[in-house]
Structures are given as structure tokens and as C-alpha cells.
Amino acid sequence: MKLTFLGATGTVTGSKYLLERGKQRILVDCGLFQGHKELRLRNWDPLPINPASIDAVILTHAHIDHSGYLPLLVRNGFQGKVYCSEATEALCRILLPDSAFLHEEDARRANRYGYSKHHPALPLYTQEDAEAALTLFEPIAFGWPCDVGGGMRVVLSRSGHILGSAFVQVTDGRRTVVFSGDIGRMHDPIMHSPAQLQDADYLLVESTYGDRQHAETDPVEEIGEVVRSTVAAGGSVVIPAFAVGRAQLILYCLYQLKQRGMMPDVPVYLDSPMAISATDLFRRFHQEHKLSAELAERVCDVATYTRTVEASKAILQSPMPAVIISASGMATGGRVLHHLKHFITDARNTILFSGFQAGGTRGDRLLRGEKEIKIHGEMFPVRARIENLENMSAHGDYVEILSWLSHFHRPPRQTFITHGEPEAAASLKEKIENAYGWRVTIPEYLESVELD
Numbered sequence: 072m073k074l075t076f077l078g079a080t081g082t083v084t085g086s087k088y089l090l091e092r093g094k095q096r097i098l099v100d101c102g103l104f105q106g107h108k109e110l111r112l113r114n115w116d117p118l119p120i121n122p123a124s125i126d127a128v129i130l131t132h133a134h135i136d137h138s139g140y141l142p143l144l145v146r147n148g149f150q151g152k153v154y155c156s157e158a159t160e161a162l163c164r165i166l167l168p169d170s171a172f173l174h175e176e177d178a179r180r181a182n183r184y185g186y187s188k189h190h191p192a193l194p195l196y197t198q199e200d201a202e203a204a205l206t207l208f209e210p211i212a213f214g215w216p217c218d219v220g221g222g223m224r225v226v227l228s229r230s231g232h233i234l235g236s237a238f239v240q241v242t243d244g245r246r247t248v249v250f251s252g253d254i255g256r257m258h259d260p261i262m263h264s265p266a267q268l269q270d271a272d273y274l275l276v277e278s279t280y281g282d283r284q285h286a287e288t289d290p291v292e293e294i295g296e297v298v299r300s301t302v303a304a305g306g307s308v309v310i311p312a313f314a315v316g317r318a319q320l321i322l323y324c325l326y327q328l329k330q331r332g333m334m335p336d337v338p339v340y341l342d343s344p345m346a347i348s349a350t351d352l353f354r355r356f357h358q359e360h361k362l363s364a365e366l367a368e369r370v371c372d373v374a375t376y377t378r379t380v381e382a383s384k385a386i387l388q389s390p391m392p393a394v395i396i397s398a399s400g401m402a403t404g405g406r407v408l409h410h411l412k413h414f415i416t417d418a419r420n421t422i423l424f425s426g427f428q429a430g431g432t433r434g435d436r437l438l439r440g441e442k443e444i445k446i447h448g449e450m451f452p453v454r455a456r457i458e459n460l461e462n463m464s465a466h467g468d469y470v471e472i473l474s475w476l477s478h479f480h481r482p483p484r485q486t487f488i489t490h491g492e493p494e495a496a497a498s499l500k501e502k503i504e505n506a507y508g509w510r511v512t513i514p515e516y517l518e519s520v521e522l523d
């Protein structure tokens with residue numbers, strides 16, 4: 072087999088790995104690049120191979136940096152099947168059309184206000200492209216081998232990161248390649264722990280937190296402190312949250328605060344149609360997480376759901392302090408931008424980020440203390456308090472990654488570190504070498520390796 076790294080090298084975004092065996096080509100993950108402009112521009116470059124020549128795509132999970140390139144792949148000729156878990160498919164039915172909508176919105180806005188150098192500015196892909204991609208999905212069960220052609224079989228096991236997320240094992244009968252996708256937490260309040268894999272000839276392991284350990288703080292108390300102090304000052308809390316996973320975890324924390332009597336009596340809004348739909352799936356796929364159907368229901372009832380634009384705008388008109396959960400999580404798009412424009416200029420308010428912020432995103436800039444932020448082509452002074460929840464991540468830290476690796480019965484012939492900023496990847500490489508003495512490399516963008 073031959074492996075080519077088409078993304079997630081030196082960055083946490085753009086996951087795409089091409090695996091070839093003879094004439095058979097499969098792509099594991101099909102993610103968009105996000106963050107810094109030079110990365111985002113890569114989405115516009117043609118792939119080094121013709122998409123029509125790819126036989127199948129396998130998705131580890133639904134996050135856009137793992138699935139969001141699919142509509143473009145299909146528009147450019149891919150006609151094979153897209154294999155993934157049932158919940159991943161259900162989430163993609165929400166996320167891909169939304170991603171297309173955001174690209175269309177960006178293009179429309181750029182055309183209206185003339186802040187793109189392209190005339191007319193075009194979206195990366197459209198909602199029709201997303202719908203076309205969705206017709207190719209073929210959900211597969213966890214733990215059941217699935218023949219993906221060319222003598223290759225795929226098995227999914229739960230990775231505990233978000234609903235439906237999976238480790239992908241590909242075998243050709245001789246060698247096994249394991250793709251970690253994103254590795255969840257050992258002790259998440261909602262998600263099950265990642266499955267313990269024991270065998271890989273070649274291993275790709277993510278390194279988002281390869282150089283860091285999560286704080287041991289209780290996110291419930293952290294959110295409680297921020298909400299209480301902000302509301303006491305007469306301000307509102309805006310929580311940019313990833314619609315899938317994080318938004319539900321925040322609802323769970325707010326539910327816990329209410330149960331403990333530690334939550335001021337202010338309205339809570341979930342203002343993201345996508346997060347609302349993802350919350351519906353959180354109820355439907357309750358066997359995928361630790362909460363019972365009944366508890367999941369009560370957690371979901373903590374917030375008022377604002378589906379329409381009018382309802383969303385009405386939040387801004389209310390003089391009352393409020394807690395507003397909205398997407399996107401790194402403030403790169405979505406309704407949260409309207410809330411930022413409205414709330415970020417007032418020192419009484421708090422913008423509370425809830426997880427990893429990729430370099431170059433608005434979330435990253437704000438957490439680095441930038442005093443002005445550009446939204447929709449306009450500059451806004453940053454006066455609100457900017458905070459980050461330190462222990463909300465859906466990714467294991469390096470201790471959790473090392474612990475997951477400890478279950479392998481023998482060292483893989485080669486371990487590839489992907490899906491991390493350069494410092495994080497380098498640090499994880501060193502840690503794995505020191506702890507286990509494995510052969511570890513950090514692949515470059517577009518590098519190919521023969522898997523003997």
C-alpha cells in the first residue's frame with residue numbers, strides 16, 4: 072500500500088489521507104483547511120490526483136475539517152461511496168449543507184460589500200454540491216469489517232470524540248493501517264472513552280494537544296464563575312461553540328449549574344440552527360453517549376432554541392443579561408459573528424471560548440489579546456472580557472494520547488504524527504519516542520510513503 076498525506080500536516084485542519092493498493096484508491100477523511108489564509112487557499116488548489124479516480128472515501132467523523140471537502144470532491148468527479156458510521160452520516164446531513172451555505176453567504180457578502188479581489192466572488196461549493204455528496208453515503212456498523220474494494224477492508228471503532236466518531240482500521244490482509252482521526256477524552260462527562268486498539272503495522276496519530284495537558288479544572292465551575300461574574304456586572308456571556316459536541320457539553324454544564332443552584336436566573340439561548348439539529352441527534356443517538364434518554368432530554372431543555380433569523384435578532388434587542396451559545400466555535404463564521412459584533416465592544420460582556428482555536432482564526436486572535444477584530448469586513452474594538460474554558464476539549468491531551476497508545480501490543484512499523492501545529496507534533500513525537508521507543512515521523516504536506 073502507498074500512503075499520501077493530502078492534509079493535516081503542520082496544521083489541525085484539512086485531514087485527507089490517500090491510501091493506494093494497486094489501482095484501488097481510497098481517501099480516509101476529506102476535510103477542509105481552515106484558519107490561516109494560506110491554508111484556506113489550499114482548498115482552492117486542485118488535488119494532486121483526479122477525484123474521479125478515487126474509489127471510496129472513509130470518514131473518521133463529521134467535523135468539517137474531516138468531511139467538509141466532500142462536496143468539492145464530488146463536484147470534481149468523485150462517484151464512489153462514502154463509508155462512515157450512522158451518526159457521522161446523520162451529522163454530515165446537517166454539517167455539509169451548512170458549510171455550503173456559509174461559503175455561499177461569504178461570497179454573497181463579499182460581492183455586496185466588494186471586499187473580495189475576485190469579481191464576482193464565488194463560493195468554494197454550493198448547497199447542491201453538498202446534497203450531491205450526501206447521496207453517496209453508505210453507513211457501516213462499528214466493529215464490522217466492510218469490503219471497500221481492491222482487497223482492502225475497513226473496520227470502525229469508537230474514538231469517543233463526538234457522536235459517531237471512529238478510529239479507522241484498513242487492512243489488505245497483510246498490513247493494517249490505523250487512522251486515529253480525533254481521539255476523545257478518557258473521562259468525558261458525556262462521551263464514552265476511546266476504544267482500545269491493539270494492533271497496527273502503520274499508525275497515524277493526531278497531535279492537536281501533543282504538547283499540552285488539559286487543566287484539571289471542573290468546566291461546570293468554570294462556566295459558573297464566568298456567568299455569575301458577568302451577569303453581576305450587568306453583562307451577557309457569548310459562548311462560541313462547535314455546534315456538534317461542544318454545544319451539547321455546554322448545555323450539560325449549564326444543566327448541572329442549575330441543579331446545584333449555582334446559575335443566575337437569566338435566559339439561555341442556543342442560537343445556531345446547526346447546533347439545534349445536532350442536539351436533536353444527541354437525543355436520537357443517545358446510545359452513543361453516557362446520558363440516558365431522559366437525562367439527555369432534560370439537558371436539552373436548559374436552553375431556548377432560536378431557529379429563525381428574527382428570533383436570533385430579538386436576542387440582541389433584549390436589555391436583559393443572557394447566556395448565548397452560538398456557532399462557529401472558532402468564530403470563523405455563523406451567527407456567533409453577529410453576537411460578537413454586538414457584544415464585543417462592551418466591557419461588561421464576556422466572550423467565552425470553549426476549546427482549541429486554530430492559528431489565525433478570530434478565536435485565536437482574540438485569545439492572544441488583539442485589541443481590534445475584523446468581522447464582515449469591518450473593524451470592532453475589543454472591550455469585552457475574553458476567556459477560554461481550559462478543560463472542555465473533545466481531544467485527549469498528550470497524557471491521554473500516550474495512554475491510548477499503551478494498549479498496542481507491539482510497536483507499529485511506523486507511526487506518523489498528523490493533525491497538529493508543528494510544535495505540538497514535534498513534542499508528541501519526542502514523547503512517544505521517549506516513552507515507547509517507537510519509530511515516529513512527522514510527514515510533510517503531499518509526502519508519499521510506501522507501506523511495505
Ligand SMILES: [Zn+2]
Pocket residue numbers: 132134137232253
Ligand atoms: Zn474533530
